[in-house]
Amino acid sequence: MSGEFFDNLFTGLVSRRAFLEKVSTAAVALPLVGTPVAEALAQQGSVSGQVVTPSQPKAAEPDIDQIPDDNPTYSPSNIGGGGRLERNFHRRWIKVSKVPMVEGYAIYDARTQEVFPWPEIEARGVYLNFSGNVHMDGVIYEIPPGKAMAPRHNFYEQNLIGLVGRGYTIFGEGARTSKVEWGEGSLFAAPMNVLHRHYNSDPAKPARLLAITTFPFMLQVFGSLRLVNDLAFNFTDRYDGSPDYFSKSKRIEQRWDETNFVKDMRLSELVEWNERGGGDRSIFWKMAGQTILEPHASEFEVGSYKLGHRHPYEAIILTLNGKGFSLAGKDGLDESKSVKLDWKDGSVVSPPYYWWHQHFNTGDTAARYFAMTEGDFPKRLGIPLDVQQIEANQEDPRIKQRFEQELKKAGVKSAEVHHNLDESDHPGHAHSHGPGHTHSHPHDGDHSHVGDHAHEG
Ligand SMILES: [Fe+2]
Numbered sequence: 146m147s148g149e150f151f152d153n154l155f156t157g158l159v160s161r162r163a164f165l166e167k168v169s170t171a172a173v174a175l176p177l178v179g180t181p182v183a184e185a186l187a188q189q190g191s192v193s194g195q196v197v198t199p200s201q202p203k204a205a206e207p208d209i210d211q212i213p214d215d216n217p218t219y220s221p222s223n224i225g226g227g228g229r230l231e232r233n234f235h236r237r238w239i240k241v242s243k244v245p246m247v248e249g250y251a252i253y254d255a256r257t258q259e260v261f262p263w264p265e266i267e268a269r270g271v272y273l274n275f276s277g278n279v280h281m282d283g284v285i286y287e288i289p290p291g292k293a294m295a296p297r298h299n300f301y302e303q304n305l306i307g308l309v310g311r312g313y314t315i316f317g318e319g320a321r322t323s324k325v326e327w328g329e330g331s332l333f334a335a336p337m338n339v340l341h342r343h344y345n346s347d348p349a350k351p352a353r354l355l356a357i358t359t360f361p362f363m364l365q366v367f368g369s370l371r372l373v374n375d376l377a378f379n380f381t382d383r384y385d386g387s388p389d390y391f392s393k394s395k396r397i398e399q400r401w402d403e404t405n406f407v408k409d410m411r412l413s414e415l416v417e418w419n420e421r422g423g424g425d426r427s428i429f430w431k432m433a434g435q436t437i438l439e440p441h442a443s444e445f446e447v448g449s450y451k452l453g454h455r456h457p458y459e460a461i462i463l464t465l466n467g468k469g470f471s472l473a474g475k476d477g478l479d480e481s482k483s484v485k486l487d488w489k490d491g492s493v494v495s496p497p498y499y500w501w502h503q504h505f506n507t508g509d510t511a512a513r514y515f516a517m518t519e520g521d522f523p524k525r526l527g528i529p530l531d532v533q534q535i536e537a538n539q540e541d542p543r544i545k546q547r548f549e550q551e552l553k554k555a556g557v558k559s560a561e562v563h564h565n566l567d568e569s570d571h572p573g574h575a576h577s578h579g580p581g582h583t584h585s586h587p588h589d590g591d592h593s594h595v596g597d598h599a600h601e602g
Contacts, residue, residue: 209234209368212241234368235279235361246272250473250484254491255355255463256309260287267295268343269351275495280362280437280519281459283493286354288312288345296342299335300376302438303358305343306410306463306515307331308491310352312345321386327354330409330465332440332515333391334433336384338376355493357461357517359437383434403431410442410515411465439520444513445506448557450548453478453503453535457528458519461495464488467512470551473502478535478544501535505548507555 210232220229239246245261252258252273260269266286273283285308288294305314311328316339325333326346335341335356345352363373384390394404400416407413407430415426427443442465445451453472467489473496474483483501486494489508496502506512524530552558 208371209237209241209364212237232368233279234364238364238370239274242272244272245270246274248274248276250276250497251471251486251488251492251494253487254489255285255493256353256491258285260285260353265295266297268292273493275459275461275497277497277500278361278459278461278495279365279498280359280522281461281517282358282361283461283495284356284358286343286356288343288352288354290350291345291348293342293344296340297374298338298340298376299358299360300338300373300378301359301363302337302433302435303335303356303360304432304435304438304440304517305333305335306355306357308353308355310345310347310350312343312347312352312354314341314343316341316390317384317386321384323386323388323390325391325406327406328409330411332407332410332430334405334435336405336433337380337435338378339380339384355463357438357440362437380434397431398429400427401429401431405433411513413442415442415444415513437519437522439518439522440515441518442513442515444511445504446511447506447509448552450505451503452537453501453540453544454533455496455499455501456532457499457530458523459495459498461493461517463515464490464492464494465513465515466490467506467510467514468508468555469504469506469512471496471502471504473497473500475500477501478503479541480543480547503544505551507548507551507557509555509557 214237218231218233220231222228239248244265245263247258258271260271263270268289269287271285273285275282286294287309305327307327307329309329311326313324313326314333314335316323316325316336318340327333343354360373364370367373391406394402394406397403400418413428415428418425418427425443425445427441429439429441432438432440450469469488471486471488471494472478472483473486473494475497476482478501486492488494521530
């Protein structure tokens, strides 16, 4: 590989894919430390093959706004002193990063989604850039059989879910070390800024994790990869290294458990939510002292669907079992204005911020899903937590007709259609009635799906 190749890599003349192909065909993905590639990667965000401890001096990484932008965005001339440079650090990172990634609203199966060589993490993976999200992201990690990923510590909140296979993760250093063993359906927290390393326990098969993190938000605030990857601070209130850190669990509210590890969310006890109607059953988890990420699992009955709604916070949903579809549209849920996203176990869906969306169970079992939302975080940002819902009596009759057609197609009896309230409808959220179907613009057709699978139906 030539010097020109590396120059072109960082001036964007070589695509991420071309770079990765070149690296993998050259079979130099592992012994990269000390090579120009490793130095280049180190400058981009992390060092391959080394435990980065806060005391170690490290090559300076350029902050996001130090990388020249050929196509900057400015505010209108009457705003912000006239032509303020508008910065979007996460969007900028998406453009300049060499991390393998896909962008869209959904992936049909996170367990089989294509992953790519990712030298910095010493594994394979793919970054899930959900359209419009600037607080939360998803990342699929695939650890080769019997191997470990690079150790990392990050100044952002992160929860991990076992997708495929089994493994364990070591957290902390010295006396503050703890280990968690995970399998398919497991949920565990990676406490803020604690050094951790994921291992695949199976000598024959790859293992996969799905991480959901607040990396985008931390980048949006500070614009600094150095801060995110190299912060020297112990959040002792979030991680004390106690031997029972990943085994203790306590019911702290009617449907809230304080815990850092859930062995299998598919089998977790769910608590009825009768006062919310519709036979909804949920459990919420308070994990690792997190102030943004709010994970929960919920289930809805056979032949039921959630009412259409929108909310001013981000949500990432992983189906644990069952099957169905969701509709999502900026201006409404009519067939002409919305995109249909089919899902089954392993699907990940993230409706874009403040888009209308609605979930339908067309399987012959209850559908259980894991959802990550931001809790009351928007309130702390000064954003009113105004969840708008299209109530049953305001719903366009075509929504129910469409659902019944889909049930018929799937061969599921539609004896009685039940509505359920939304997965993210927690106590404390203000409610107002949605405007129903008063949309004026057809959607602009920019819908795309992450990954290879079309979600037609
Ligand atoms: Fe929602």
